[in-house]
Amino acid sequence: NAGVTQTPKFRVLKTGQSMTLLCAQDMNHEYMYWYRQDPGMGLRLIHYSVGEGTTAKGEVPDGYNVSRLKKQNFLLGLESAAPSQTSVYFCASSYHLTGSDQPQHFGDGTRLSIL
């Protein structure tokens, strides 16, 4: 039961470097999400996707790009990393049933440090 898998689990970058975080889910979920978690801030939504080929901005999208080329994968990119992007990043996925309250299932997180 893999569920939601995030790669990598840890990464250290220098300011200005780029990288991509990978999220993969094996539950055939339509929706996928990227959050960041900072101390005292809870989780904040960066981007989300309601299906293959679609993406939308969340609460804090600046400095990030995403792609959903395959239903099971949701990529989060940092084109030019900044120290303010040091955070723990969580991916989540959920079913889509109109009017329903399907919970989001989370990955284990990626701890990213920008020096």
Add this chain to the structure above:
Amino acid sequence: AQKVTQAQTEISVVEKEDVTLDCVYETRDTTYYLFWYKQPPSGELVFLIRRNSVDEQNEISGRYSWNFQKSTSSFNFTITASQVVDSAVYFCALKKVDSGYSTLTFGKGTMLLVSP
């Protein structure tokens, strides 16, 4: 705009004490959903419960219980006879359903420390 407030930043109790974690939310939607997640020291987020805005019936699951009061926009979480393994950060979240799309708004979390 939606907002979730968890006023308690940190709570410390001794094992076997009962503890209640508060959650107050703001929304203009008539239909919405509320969730509680647990984040243990290992870091993963564990889904605990969901509640829709229509059903105000309280729920009990073992030592956990939830009190949803729409009149006060609160969805509080009580742990009875707390245990050390309950030590974690607990997040309350509100789910907006807009045109079939749904996004979660999280509170800032309450860290619960249960000492032996």
